[in-house]
Amino acid sequence: MDSATKKQLSERDICSKFITPAIERAGWDLQEQVREEFSFTAGRIIVRGRLHARGRKRRADYVLSFQKNQPLAVIKAKDNNHSLGDGMQQALAYAEALDLPFAFSSNGDGFLFHDRTGLSGQTETTLALHQFPAPQTLWELYCRHHGLADPASRRIVEQPYYDDGSGRTPRYYQVNAVNRTVEAVARGQNRILLVMATGTGKTYTAFQIIWRLWKSGRKKRILFLADRNILVDQTKSNDFKPFGQAMTKVSRRTVDKSYEIYLSLYQAVTGSEEEQNIYKNFSPDFFDLVVIDECHRGSAAADSAWRAILEYFSAATHLGLTATPKETRDVSNIDYFGEPVYTYSLKQGIEDGFLAPYKVIRVDLDKDLQGWRPTKGQTDKHGQLIEDRVYNQKDFDRNLILEQRTLTVAAKVSELLTQTDPMQKTIIFCEDIDHAERMRQALVNLNPERVRENHKYVMRITGDELEGKAELDNFINPEQPYPVIATTSKLLSTGVDVQTCKLIVLDQRIQSMTEFKQIIGRGTRINDDYHKHWFTILDFKKATELFADPKFDGEPVQVYQPNPGDPMVPEDEQPGAQPPDQAPDDPAALLQDDPAAETAADQPDQTANWQSDDQPPTGPLPPQPEPPPKPTRYVIDNVPVQVIAERVQYLGPDGKLITESLRDYTRQKVKEQYATLHDFLRHWRRADRKQAIIEELAERGIFWEELIKDLGRQLGDEPDPFDVICHIVYDQPPLTRRQRAERVRKQNYFGKYRETSRQVLDALLDKYADAGIEPIEDVKILNLAPFTNLGSALELVGAFGGKPGYTEAVKELESAIYSTR
Template sequence: MDKKQLSERDICTKFITPAIEQAGWDIHKQVREEVSFTKGRIIVRGKLHSRGESRRADYILYHKPNLPIAVIEAKDNKHTVGHGIQQALAYAEALDVPFVFSSNGDGFLFHDRSDTGTQKETHLSLAQFPSPDELWQRYCQWKGLRGDAQQKVEAPYYDDGSGRMPRYYQTNAINRTVEAVARGQDRILLVMATGTGKTYTAFQIIWRLWKSKQKKRILFLADRNILVDQTRNNDFKPFGQAMTKISKRQIDTSYEVYLSLYQAVTGNDEERNVYKQFSPDFFDLVVIDECHRGSAAEDSAWREILEYFKNATHVGLTATPKETKEVSSITYFGEPVYSYTLKQGIEDGFLAPYKVVRIDFDRDLQGWRPPKGMVDKNGQLIEDRIYNLQDMDRTLVIEARTQLVAQKVTEFLKATDPMQKTIIFCDDINHAERMREALVNLNPQQVAKNRKYIMRITGDELEGKAELDNFIDPENPYPVIATTSKLMTTGVDAQTCKLVVLDQHIKSMTEFKQIIGRGTRINEEHNKFWFTIMDFKKATELFADPAFDGEPVVIYSPDGGEPPVPPEDPTKEGDGVTAGGTGSGDVEPEPEEGQKRVKYVIDNLTISVIGERVMYYGPDGKLITESLHDYTRTCVKKQYASLDDFLRHWGTAEQKKAIIDELASQGVLWEALAEEVEKKRGATLDPFDLICHIVFDQPPLTRKERAEQVKKRNYFTKYQGEARQVLEALLEKYADTGIEHIEDIKILRLDPFRSLGSPVELLNAFGGKPGYQQAIQQLEQALYDASNGAA
């Protein structure tokens, strides 16, 4: 047998798997092959989308089903033993495993990522593959797990029999937390981006600690009633009769898992007695959801609960650790044991990418000064000074501005999908009501269909607040548009929200992250794969702040001394974000306690748009703010140095779709590019012509023009009957929808092809599938022939 003639899969079957099995690994329980652990980044193209490649490990080895400890990357025997080691190391880093192997069937290159090995890389024969016990003991040594701690971390996940397993990053978070508890750590922080399943992760942590009897009584704290109810009815449901929700009355101490609102156990003295009905040592685990909020502040009522149950292990969950001069999540909980960012979530395909529509108004940027002695709509004398963006809807209400925001939102919805779930973040409840009213008047037909098309959902109004459940329910179409202030900022699981509108002065990075998180969830069943952010108050400038997706910096000073200045921007206050987004770092001082902010209402001032631009989420996780043409040139020229190079690859590619998808994964934004060129030329260009025209300055042809050129050359004369009809129909399809669709053989199941015959009959007209594929390639060659336009 010549190994060099075997495929990679054959090498696995004949050499690698037997070597693993011979070393004592249970192939059915401890070894998984070809494990895709990400979903592939979502690439948006017009109203369609595709996914990039998922990351797939050839082998993952487990001590227990919940404890991965090694990865193996396999290559065929034409490669060296260590050829796959760098790929395997990247997988191991993501999967949080210490032991990494590469093999070509001759042996293994073993890389030890733990700090326990004296030699990082070792060559092993097939017979020298380490046993499960050997790697497990080295793993425990690396993690600092001694004595009974080793047994504690082996506690299994909850398994409902459906086959659902935690995603790889959830596994990392769960294992890091359980291991920290097993080592005796009593303050633990987990940082996971909104939409990545913090509550499910918390459930699995609690389940493993509860089932193994490490933690017998657990308190789960959240700050919204809807979050407690969602948790109880969904992720925590398996706790069944062992679980209860705490209310403001006599406590029943016979349960083991307690869910509670912070507010339900704090407040006046009588309410505080609720949690004091428990003994201080009653709970041995307290899990705090959204722990960046009240529990981060030393003087908050919420912190009192944690202090009362201080002997318990405290696990904090948040997407946004709060780090200000007054408050610090990290000072209380310690450095995060695990972090999973928005950027990672988008890259892995678990979170939705976004595009930003930034709209600037003249009065916001240029400022406005009232004529001397001018009074507002309510007869108040307007203070004589210059009002700009930071004043809008705070000290100055321009009714025409509210109307224009509502108009731009309405135009966007009508041009895309009027029924897409939309959240509009306003500065206060009054602003949210004015926005609701403006939208109602601009959308009379939709409101006539259902009065709940637009609802104000704020904490002060019961009817609107009651619609929150319906808004976040993917199965309920109404309400469609929610105007809000603070109520929907955090913890609202709006899976199908496709439009987030920012007309709010966002004061902190924490708040900004939480608001952006309202759109990041994916719901494939309801075709939610990406979302749009409309920004009217320059809030999205915060995407450029290193703190947006970076590590939090502790600037809190618990001893009362002078706190260090945050390194990124010493001019910014609080969480490092200015109120107005003016770039000056100036924050308008809040009114003195007991005073009400003066707010002028102007009903006779015009306002207009002076700038509108679209920015896209790039492959590096940053917004693309340069010219789309320049950005495309840069992306393509990394791949193809010259026009000849591009033409050669395009001409020899068996499927043009492969090049289109490859360029998309490298950062070419086909959707945006096509929209921009179409606006200028009034016609749709093929990806080939987009590249030739924008990157290499060639005169382009439209798809229709390319199709006409092929017809003029009488290309179809060599085909007769059904074959000719199929090719003529394919050419029309190309002119309508592009090259990718005609390359997909499934097109034969659609009209007009099915009226010509079944797919099998149509393939037979070309002498079978190979003949059909050859005809497609010849058709593509005719479309992109050197004498045909840009080519």
């Protein structure tokens, strides 16, 4: 083929005529080893009012794998009007995301090969089409790069994933996590940490790791440890189900050593008495692999009773899984497990479209900001003399209760639910059980009609209240509408999978980054079946200031100081520290759900096994120390509390909350793309589809719905996105859509068309005035009313002389709509 003809070919033609044949000639199996047009992200969710759209998926032209579970290289194709290396930067970006050592770029004339390992002798090399490397060549370089020199280690990493034939395959980041872990084991690493954001499938990832190590024969007996019974049961019946008869759940009743996969609660194998330490019925070398789920909790502390299990099975490989590795001055996951072999963050999950984005509504209350001081000799509602000092946000709902504050918060929550969706699952995090109960009562009184429909509309779900705890399964079940609102203190902060939670309310002072990330994780899951694609955080206690902390979505950094003389973290900065006048949720519940309870959980506790399948231990209880006297808690019922500021913050495409005004942010983002009004107008006029520009700007972080509402309030009707940009960014006078439509009619625009064509265009203009530009750019609108009253879609298009004539007429209509004359 001559070069002139080749330059006429599309990118896909270059792939099919030149790149694919070259790969196949090099020995790559197109069915088993090559994935073309591989979309490896879901596309970031873009919120549009109550609707949502997806941004562009990241798509590699080719991903090459030695086996299905061992991706090696990515190829970026370009048409022949580009140079050989024009696609390399994009290829390298994909290679970095997919954790691949090799990247290729091609325009059909040959390949530019980039070796990220440096083992081939040169970083970038130009190759002819016939010089494309064979699978075994790249595999050898890969194995050398990852330290997999001996055949035994290679056999382990070559073990395939579990495949049930359903077509379900691990997502790209799960592949990365599994491969990095399996390779670490193959190299002999015995302490491994995986960090994956809540909702990204840690348990499924753990299953694939265990499956490959088990099937390869490298790990023959495996213990999976969790600290909540529901996690063990869900794991056994869901992700781990393929292990079948080789798997058992450890209980106190029997210790059967004939199985290979063991699932257990920490509490089911430990206790305060030596005979309760069931794990010692196994020899220290019985297990080859111990997987610790949510390893930031009880096992994180070096002196914990739960850590004793890991010390006992110290000869085994230990794999820790967590969304939030704990790194404080006296507790460290990294000190025990080492640096994470792989991290997949909340920010990355949202960017890829696998996790739900959020917006933050910050509400400031006058007493929170200004503080409150009693008058001389003032008593509370119980007649107690109130200590004379200034009380502020640290005190409220801990040692001083302003009852009107609770009502104000509950009213704001009810207002938001009424404005959006009164039936959306909502979790309200309170300071303690008493606060959660007062919040429940306030919400009941503010929502009498909802409560009359079902008294479970609002429920307190805390560790001390059996009726509320009994509703936990219904709350997390998407198919159960009630309870709708759960007030809690700690019980729902971690591990509870509320897939359809759309509103998280923070009326709790949160000092621990670990706890904050776990709480935010309650809202990040996506559920397409129940239209859960984003969530809102309503913050009354400035907790969301932690979003600005680099530690929120950065790599975990070890700050552990194991020397005995080191200072400890101040008590009020400990994760989830309880105020001195408050008893925590009951200890058993804390063991189940509360990251703040790790210290308590490490102490002898006769309730520790309440969640297991076993009977509680019998016999006399050891003497318990007398609890310290509770300090005074004041209750004030006659101090008004008002909202004095409210601010909405949106999550930008960079994963950070937008702190400036939405107008300033929009101005900055649009001018990055279109420096002047002339640039914007030129691009707008040339666009075949105006909606494509609107969607492109949405992907760049323009929040159309909010901007249209904001400017619409000023104009008294909804403006066009075109006017939003022209006004906010370039200071042009705006028009509403109806004003633009009326202006077209006054120009006698339809005069040149015949009756049917004129009726169609007039109806299109009405649609534009009602709904904007998007519907009129889709010819399928002719299949809807009122167009169906004028004739069939084929007849209506025929009135313009065919589809080209209809398309041209729509373009002319758009030109008239957006005329600047």
